[in-house]
Amino acid sequence: MTTTDTGRVKAALPTSLTPARLGRLATLVAAGARAQRVATTSPFTGAPLADLPVSTPDDVEDAFARARAAQAAWAATPVADRKRIMLRFHDLVLQRQEEALDLMQAESGKTRRDAFLEVSDIAITARYYARSARRLLSPKRRKGAIPVLTHTTELHHPKGVVTVISPWNYPLSMAAGDAIPALMAGNAVVQKPDTQTALTALWALALMREADLPADVWQMVVGRGSSIGDALMAGADYMMFTGSTASGRRIARNAGERLIGASLELGGKNAMIVLADADIEKAAVGAVAACFPSAGQLCVSIERLYVADEIHDAFVTAFVERVRAVRLGGAYDFSVDMGSLTTPSQLETVSSHVDDAVSKGATVLAGGKARPDLGPLFYEPTILAHVTPQMTLFDRETFGPVVSIYRYRSVEEAVEMANATPYGLNASVWGRNTARARKVAGRLHAGTVNVNEAFAAAWGSIDAPMGGMGDSGLGRRHGADGLLKYTEAQTVAHQRLQGFTAPRGVGHEQWTQILTRAFKTLRTLGVR
Structure with a gap:
């Protein structure tokens, strides 16, 4: 288990x-x-x-x-x-x-x-x-x-x-x-x-x-x-x-x-980048919160996890340990950490994505199976390694408690991999040097990016816009x-005294020269 x-x-x-x-x-x-x-x-x-x-x-x-x-x-x-x-x-x-x-x-x-x-x-x-x-x-x-x-x-x-x-x-x-x-x-x-x-x-x-x-x-x-x-x-x-x-x-x-x-x-296929200077323990806890809220059935949850080569093994060990400790079950109180999937079709999607990946060589580091002993739609929080482009879940949204983990050698490579998707809804970046982490965040193709947080920081910043790029949608909510x-925006403009039409007694050529001088003066004065 x-x-x-x-x-x-x-x-x-x-x-x-x-x-x-x-x-x-x-x-x-x-x-x-x-x-x-x-x-x-x-x-x-x-x-x-x-x-x-x-x-x-x-x-x-x-x-x-x-x-x-x-x-x-x-x-x-x-x-x-x-x-x-x-x-x-x-x-x-x-x-x-x-x-x-x-x-x-x-x-x-x-x-x-x-x-x-x-x-x-x-x-x-x-x-x-x-x-x-x-x-x-x-x-x-x-x-x-x-x-x-x-x-x-x-x-x-x-x-x-x-x-x-x-x-x-x-x-x-x-x-x-x-x-x-x-x-x-x-x-x-x-x-x-x-x-x-x-x-x-x-x-x-x-x-x-x-x-x-x-x-x-x-x-x-x-x-x-x-x-x-x-x-x-x-x-x-x-x-x-x-x-x-x-x-x-x-x-x-x-x-x-x-x-x-x-x-x-x-939809989304959201990425989390763990930088080489990240606090491993905090990032591992954050990854659990990022990948498995509402059993992963969250538009802004993380399905792809990129970890710097220098800390990859230590992070994976910490992450797997925490995922294996997740309390899975159905209870109308605060005693469990992750609940059930919502529909049979969603259970079928999650199961088929994981089974397809495993059949093509992916390694299950945690989870990987349904739990009918707990209820009809429970599925364990799952971590997969060695996921390749031939696998369905490599680039298709699973919308369930499944995350694929990858290592990277440089920040350039991490950003490139994170952006290698038509989606662009949410992302997460973890690092001790927060100024550097924010610069990485600004390079990601996503409508919201959270630094040292999963998704709640951006979602809860209600005064700021939230929405997707690319195949993740149009428009914004919040803010x-x-x-x-x-x-419907409407402009009401009231022109007083003189407009752009030449006044009586002034020829069109002369009026053009007057307006040209006026525009140059406004430019000199710094008027917008």
């Missing part, structure tokens, strides 16, 4: 998740009274969990109609009033976090500590945009065409109705986290959370309405993309999608045809970009 047996007893559902409570959440789905139903199961045990109504394309169309009708009044609501609602939501999330933790674990199979990171994330996001929206949305004076004579103002108007399609792996962060800035910008939202984790998203919706958000301003539909995806695109004024690169490409094409904007956070992308 490579991991301890903690969690061998299968976890029963917490008493908070009563059929009545889950049923009340299900009623929030925008679906007809006679809708078909879909059942979900708990990853820890495979036992039935939820019974949800399935939305039809007509239900989606109706949701957009109600959202559009409500949006005008919401956009006219003062930002100060939106702020009060959002801060009340912030307080409710923290006060009722035990409910959210239970739901996230029951639906996704993650540990309680990973679930709490989502609670923290949403509290930070709600507080940031509640308190930043006025500044970001307020009219701003801009440099006019002619100093003093041109009065130019930049305005921001809400897009209208935003479609948010959120994934199963981080059901609170990705659902509420993308809706919050869209709502604060004055938009209505029609959202499709993944069916497997829809209860968590519906819980956030219930709390937002309890905080006094008008009911039709944020609505949720449930269903397969193949059934209601076209309706979600047809009604949208803007698309926010988190998911696979393949799906993101289709959404981008469709959004382009409709000439609407889209923000897409897609000013995370709110302003949901708006």
